[in-house]
Every structure is written in C-alpha cells, then in structure tokens.
Amino acid sequence: MNTTMEILRKHTMKIVLVLIVIFFSVMTKGQMFAASSFQALIAQNSYVFVLATGMLMCMLTGGNIDLSVGSFVCFVGAIGGIMMVRGGMSVPVAMLLMIGAGVIYGIVEGFLIAYINIPPWIATLAGYLAFRGWGTALIGGSSIAPMPENFIKMFNGSVPDLFGGTEMNITCLLVGVIACVLFVFLQLKGRNDKMKKGYEAEGMTGVIVRCVLVCAVILLFAFKLAQAGGIPNNLVWVAVIVLIYNFITGKTTIGRYFYTIGGNVEATRLSGIDTKRIFFLAYLNMAVLTVISAWMTMGRLSAATATAGTNYEMDAISACVVGGVSAYGGSGTVFGMVIGAALIGVINLGMSLMGIDANWQMVVKGVVLLAAVVFEIMNNKEKTKD
C-alpha cells in the first residue's frame, strides 16, 4: 500500500501545485516569489475560497451546483452600496441587512430545490439571470463608490502589528510560528492517540515529512506577508471559514449526512435522516457565504459594480473540481478544495505576471479543469480495479 505510486497518487494535486509554482517562478524570473505576489494571491482569491466552501457543500449532496452565486454577489453588493453609500447607513447594520437578504434568498432557493424538487441548476439559473439584471438596475450605471473606510478596512486591510515592527510585521511572523507549532503538536498527538488505542498509525517518517513541508509553506507565507504589511484581514476570514467547515464536514453528524446523501439519497432517507432538510441547508448556507464573498469583493474594489461577481460561480465550481470534489457528489474535502482554489489562483496570478492575455488565461483554465476531471475519473478507475 505504502508504495511511492500510492503516495504520488494521493498527493497529485499538491505536487502539481508545486510544479506550477516553480514553472511560473522561472517564467517570471522570480517575481512569483515577491512579497507583493503573496499578498495579491490572497487579495484576489479570497472570494473563491469562501464561495468554493459553499459550493463544496452543494456538490457533496450529489454534484449539485449553484449557478446564481456570481449574480447574487452583484445584487447584494448593490443593496449594500445603496444602504451604505447613498443612504449613509451605519456599516454593521448594513452588513446585517445584507446577511438577511442572503438568508431570505437561501430560504427561497433551498425551499424550491429541496421541497418542490426543482432541479438545482434550473432554479439557480433563474437566480443567475434575475440577480444580474436586478443588481445592475439598482446600481443604475457602472458603480456605487466609494465604500465607507471602516467597511473597506475589514476586508482589504491587515491585522495591525502589536509589536510595532518597522520592516517586518512581527505579529504576522509570530502567528506563523504558532501555527507551525500547533500543527506539529496536533499531528503528533493524533498519531500518539491512535497508537495508544491500538489502531493502525502511519510511520513516523510520513508525519515528519508532512510537518516539515507544511511548516515550510506556513513560514514562507508568514515571512513574505510580514514583509508586505502583515496578515491580510481576508486571510483571517478565509482561515476561520475553512476551519469551521473542515470541522463540520469531518466531525459532525450533519456533515456526515452531506456525504451519505451524495452517495445514496434513498439509503440515507430510509435511515431516518431528513434528506430534504440537508438539501435545504446546503443552499441556505451557500447564499450566506455568498454574502461574505460579496463583502470581500466590495472591499477590494471599494465599490459595488454591475460587473462584480461575473463568472464567480464558475471559479468556485472549478476550484472544487480541481480540488478533487466529485462532480457526482459524495466525496471531497475542504482541504482538497483549498488546494484546488490555490492552484487556480496561482495560475491566474502567474499568467497575469507573465502578461498573458485574459482570453488565453481562460483557455488555460478550461484545459486545467478538464485535465483535473479526467485525472480524477481515471484515478478512480484504477482504484476500483485493485
């Protein structure tokens, strides 16, 4: 089992990610490793991580997708812009109302899909059309700007340095070190627990290799981000959301049901689980996360624009699929999705740094997506043969 091939197969996407990073570093003559690139990577892609988390939950239930998220980003942005900029409403109240809008939309969408049995892609296609139009009409031109300073700061700013470092942000470095220590501690503890209970545990080498590699990545990010002004607030949002959903999908009963429904709805229903409620929650959850990603988008652009959110649904779906989330449902992990989203983010950034035309960037992304799906299916075939 523990052959080199097995390891390669299990970590293919991570290896591809590394290779692509190296490729772009060479092509851009090291620009890829500039501190600003790290910051840009996070600033430009945080919305993908949030949307892809929601999309993951939808896809788990059986390859169901939500096409309306991009348009809903635009729409929620429009009402947020109107409230905060034109109406001068206080930022927290406006943000709460935006969440409220997300909840209402999620309830309607979830109800139609779960209880009226409208196929998800049709129900959300309606949202895709309607919210783009409605949002654009509300904005009534190209954009509503500028957003209040305190709103922008929540997403575009960085965590302030508690220690007042000048060239380097010391808080950022410290957080990086703490994260590493925590990671190593949890890995060792997990292995120890398994051994104590007499379960099969992996070899120490594997644990050490993983700890070294993960810590290297964390420290690299911490170092580069410290040079570029500290931990971006967006990164905090993303990290919190990813950790929460990783917990839900991996450890809770409700998370388990998302997987079993994707594997076999009838078997899950006949086991006494309210499957309709799970479908409902998937779409309610998606709508709420969409609002958060709308905030991120508004923060970055400092405006609500009519084109905001264009193709975001596709970015989210791509991130999931590249990250190994099954297009048929029932399998996929939050960390897999994170790798997928990072891969796409790196490709975007690298190509932008190389100055490749945006149209060709789309061609490349399409090819990568297809390659990922083909790979996943071939890989599964191999596995079932064994």
Added chain:
Amino acid sequence: MAKVLLEMKNITKTFPGVKALDNVNLKVEEGEIHALVGENGAGKSTLMNVLSGIYPYGTYEGDIVYNGEVCKFGKIKDSEEKGIVIIHQELALIPYMTIGENMFLGNERGKSAAIDWNETYGEADEYLKMVGLSESSRVLVKDIGTGKQQLVEIAKAMAKHAKLLILDEPTSSLNEKDSQALLDLMLKFKKEGMTSIIISHKLNEVAYVADKITVIRDGSTIETMDKHTTEISEDRIIKGMVGREITDRFPKRHNVKIGDVNMEVKNWTVHHPLYPERKVCDNVSIKVRKGEVVGISGLMGAGRTELAMSIFGQSYGTNISGQLYLDGKEVHLKTIKQAIKNKLAYVTEDRKGNGLVLTNPIRINTTLANLDSISPRMIIDKDKEYQVAEEYRGKLKTKCPSVEQNVGNLSGGNQQKVLLAKWMFADPNVLILDEPTRGIDVGAKYEIYCIINELVAAGKSVVMISSELPEVLGMSDRIYVMNEGRIAGELSAEEASQERIMSIIVSSGKGA
C-alpha cells in the same frame, strides 16, 4: 452424440491481484440447455463476459471454439454476429422507449440513417409472438411488468438471430408464475433447436430446465453433471458449489420462547402515491410476537414491500389508514425517524439501490441509522464508531480487509451483512427483513439465517418478506400469504407447504 457448438478451453482471466478464472473448461452441445451454477463471485459472469467479448481477445488466456472455429472476439458486436447473445441480470431496456424501439436498438430496421417504423414494429410484433407476448410493440417498456420485460429481452435476442442464448439470472426479479413461463419458453426454444446457457442461483429451476449442469467454484470448473446419466438433486448441486454437504439448509432454533405480541397492525390500508384511487394494501391485519419469525409470502407486486414501508414511518404510500401497536401501545409513526425511535427497522430488498451507500466504507454504513447515539452534541466520536463497526464485523462474520473498505467492493452476501449490521445497531425490537437473501450465495444465506435466529433468541421479532418459498417455509414460525394487497391466508409452520401457499394465492386471485 450431438455436435459440440461451443467449447471454452483452459480459460484463465486475471484482474490486478485476483485470478478470477483459472483454467475453466466448458463444453456446450448443440440444442441443449446448459446451466452454470456457483456461489457469488465464483466467476460465472466473468466467464460469460469473456465469451461475449466484453473482455476482448487478448485480455484472457485460453481458446474459445465456436462452431468449429477459434474465435477472437474484440467486442460484443463480434460475438453477436456469430449468434451469441447474452441477456444480463440487470435488464438493459430503456423505459421511455417502445418495445419495438428497444428491440432494434443498435440494429435498426430501414435504409442507412432513416428508420423504417413500419418494418420495425411489424417485425417486432412477430418476435413478440414468438416469445408469447400479446402486447403491441408500440407500448412503452415502462408500462409493462418486469416479467414481460424479460421476455422482451429474449425477443430482442431473437431479433439478433441468436443461436446461442445466454441468460444471466433471468428469473432473479420475477415472481414464481413469470419464472415458470420463462423456463417453459426456454424448453420450447430448445425443441426448436436453440442452444442456451443459463446462470442461476435458483437450483430448483436449474434442475427443472437444464440438460447439463456445470459447477464453478472459486474460478475453476468443478464438475459437469448430465441429467440424462446421473441423478441430479438440489443437495447434490449445493455440495458441488460449496465443496461440502449442507445437511441442513436452514439452521434450527432451539428453545426460543415465543412471548407477547410485539407488533400488531390492524385494518391497514395504503393507497398508491401516484394513483391515489388504487389500493396497494387493503385492510391488512397482521401481528408478530416476541421471539417469532413471521414470513410473508406472495407474488411480486402482492403489496408486501409496500405494506412494510408504509408501516415504517410512512416511507411509502398516501392516505394510509389503520392502527399500529408496538409492544401493546398504539403509535402513530409519521416519519422514518419516529419509526426508528420506536424500535422498528425495515431492511430493504434493494441493498444497492436504497440500502447502502456503496461509495462509503463499512464503518459509515454501519452507524448511519443511529449516528446520534455515538455523537454527543452532534460531534461524531470516531473511536466509538470504529469500535461499533468492528464489533458488528465480528458478530456477523463480515469478510473484509478492514471496516474502512468501501461497501461497493464487497460481495453481495457481505453487503447484506453490513446492511443487517446497520439495522441491528439501530437496536430495534421488530425487524422487517425484505428479501434478506436475494442474490446471495448458499453459504452466505445460511449465515444470514443464523443471524435471524440469534435475533429472535434475544427476544426480538422478525418479519421476513421472501419470494423464495423454501426459505419462508424453512425459517418461519407462522406465514402470512399476501395477494393483491390483501392477506389471503395464514398458516402455521406445521400446516404450511409450497403447494398450500401456491393454492392460497391462486384461489384468492380467482375470487377477486
């Protein structure tokens, strides 16, 4: 001596890590019905897939000699051109197309791209007549029953000018009457010179229809029995299949005390969910005591599954009326969750379709119906879950490398054990088992029967729905016979026999 139509010589087929077939030899003479029997996973279907070209020439070793020449089939079409047609266990008809369209799928009548519909339906009707179907070939496949669909499959094979017909478990989803009709049709074809190979688990059918029986065990041919030279009995075949003599196909229950009524259903009426005017169960009253196995016998479509599912938290049907008593108290179970909480379990007949999550491991399947019990504050205690899965793996003797194995990779018998484990873990007092041994081999069946005995010995009640009469007779303390949604009769174990049950069904059908 008749001419040998087909000879498969020293066929060896390996999958990565597994030798599925090891030097298998099969000789089929022209005009005979040759049965292929063996436990699940013995290699019967693999052998037929080699023959029909699904596993193309070059992926196996050995020779296929058909009609005197060595054949190298690269795809199914190659073997079909020679007249070898295989009808698979799962029917491959498209429900929303007509019988005629299905019959000539990939073999369309007419010139080049244009389909000649008159010719299609005209020819199709002729073939339907040959198999004894009176339906028009313009009827949609979804509107005819499974028995008739199986006949359509055969007609489809005839349309391909089949000389050698291979039927893989043709009666597995048919009731007794349709099965009989199908077997008689095979005999009729035999008289007309057709050669057939039948794969079946139902030994009585094999004994009835076959001239020769070849037993395959663990990928090798064990023996070929000739009906005309040796006496063939079911026990004789079983001995060949499992390699040991099963003196008793049904384990005895010792000193199981039958106690108070555990579940009682009174005047239960259920209507069809799509056609609410149709009664699927009509005024059914049954009861089952503690420590008792109650069999429900009946033909396919008698309303047995529908009865069970409607009791189980109304998971089937509309306008359900009647009373349900569990342990003496009347309960109203509106959802499956309530049913499980009231210690009722329904183990489905369709383990792959709605029993198990095939892409998930044994561990996850085992705990699915009672996950809350090992999840304080909704957080799954994975250690406990692992222990539970291991415990039931040991109890039920499920054969698997580990409980992390995906259920889809297990054999039918082991899948059935996982399904049982899931419901045993839900800790029910009454278990309704729907076709608990469908499509699993003799050895695994015996183990399932032992589990049923252990359940009732622990004071639980088992309702067993089964279409296999020997099983109902061998396992039940009491038997209800259902027909057309009604209870047509009730028999004690002593007075029950295959003939009694069938006569109750036949006479109640006439009376309706």
